[in-house]
Amino acid sequence: MTATSSAKVTQPRLRADALRNRERIIAAARQMFVEHGADVPLDEIARRAGVGNATLYRHFADRRELVHHVTLSVMDRIADQAESARTEETDAFEALRRFVHKAADERIGALCPLISHTADKGHADLLAARYRLNSEIDALMAAARESGQLRTDIGVGDLMVAVTQLTRPLPGLGQTPRSHETGSVCMDFDRFVHRHLQLYLDGLATPARSELPGTAASLEDLRPKT
Template sequence: MTATRLRADALRNRERIIAAARETMVEFGDEVPLDEIARRAGVGNATLYRHFADRRELIHHVTLSVMARTADRAESALAEESDAFQALRRFVHDAVEERVGALCPLLSDSIDLSHPDLLAARARLEAAIEAVMRAARDSGRLRTDIAVGDLMVALTQLARPLPGWGHRSTSGGGCSGFDRFVHRHLQLFLDGLLAPARSELPGTAATLEDLKRCQV
């Protein structure tokens, strides 16, 4: 077997582990046993630890994966939709599929927010979302008193499971039916973003800098 094939196999194993970690952390929380993640990924524990030294390193890479995949969705929506506000709608609904509402509160305390890889991923994600919102605003269909921070707060909060409806325990508890409500609520939120605005919002638009200050 060639070295190139080995590297390709190792990359696939790494991607499977990260994907399995995302799924299990949503279902069971960030303290899910690593052997459960390995089992879900279809690899042995030794393979998991060969790629990730500990839980913190794995969570770091899960965070990078979620941010990259969400940026991909924003860029694809803007490139493929002819209607700018429809691109925004598509991105918001697609972003929910990355489980940002459930993962953000789980992962935020376990990562180094100043890590260079995380800063680069965040910059790309911010630029992608800003581009979608700018296009929708320039089209005249997005109200002008909304900033990226407002969108991210709403997206995270509306997609976050209610207490008792969130991740399942390892004994199988919890409710799996919450997801069916999320897209309905997101659609209501998006309708509220349409211009002309039907009311004046209190306070000022939330920027990404505002959100960063809240994380400190």
Template sequence: MVGSAVKSRSPRLRADASRNRERIVAAAREAFVEHGAEVPLDEVARRAGVGNATLYRHFADRAELVREVVLSVMARITERTEAAVAQEPDAFEALRRFVFESAEDRVGALCPMLSEAFDGNDPAIFAARDRLNRSIEDIMDRARTSGQLRTDIAVGDLMVAITQLTRPLPGKACMDMDRFVHRHLQIFLDGLRAPARSALPGAAVTLEDLQQQR
């Protein structure tokens, strides 16, 4: 009887542990966007509704948690980008969908990748970044080929702009800025449409350019 009781509890324990891990990653994603990757891990645990001991059971240190958040966000954005390409017949509509869904998936949580302390050569990170880069390049190439996207921007330009437009402004008085995000993203999208109404200073920014700034 004792053996059967242990067996019956094990799936429940594993499910609880999986949910805790997901809550921690989701809480860290939001905290990184709001406060940066150096946010106290106590705050991440509080937001996740778990104790510090539970957080450290899943993630030995900050670097491990950052890695998991980055992998999670890249996977979510890549999957939704690939779906947009497959499901939207209009190339610019697919791009628009990517922009809004990247905002929802908290693309700003990828900013730790620009830190010197981040291991960009980690095989899993490298593969996920390559897949994400290819998926965004694909969606932008389609929009360019259709004549709807201006030709003087690159993936890095797009990612930086989305990140900046979806990060909260500093100070408690500006905490409710989410209600402006979709409005400002639409203004940005209008500026991406071809034909271009102005010449952009500097050169188009790639993801590789961003990595070299570390």
């Protein structure tokens, strides 16, 4: 077993129906955190998941615990996308492209404030998930670099900055559009994400057209300093 696979977070074994409810709650919470922010009422999350409040609290004692597991879920899904792209694509740079677009679909930029300010960043499960995520993306980038297609002066952190910034809600607009702004061009921002990611990816290809200032960023560099 490799270090990356052994670091994948495992959850306690549950009955099939209980596991389905737990996964539905996490999926609903992730969607609503993206749409409305971290303070969305838990009973609305339960309603979106199609379960009762008692079921939600049976799985998650409070908001902090739910945020913790949403964070783990997002990190694990992104690591899965990196692993799948690396093992299924024959062209290393196309694997990188595939991963970046899939990671953007996870809307991790919208979740960043939630993860940074609420999650227990030192928890063993989060450390393991972060290790696996970093290892999978690093392996993906290493393959593209070794193929001669990816410039050599960037790191995992550089890549994830672009993905998170392009999937972050626009300043001042919140997570959901206000009714009087329905016609605003900003409301269609999401449809430009993959277009601009493609432009960014073109800038990562060799030969590099300029020398980047500073040094390559790691995933660790993106963690808030306490």
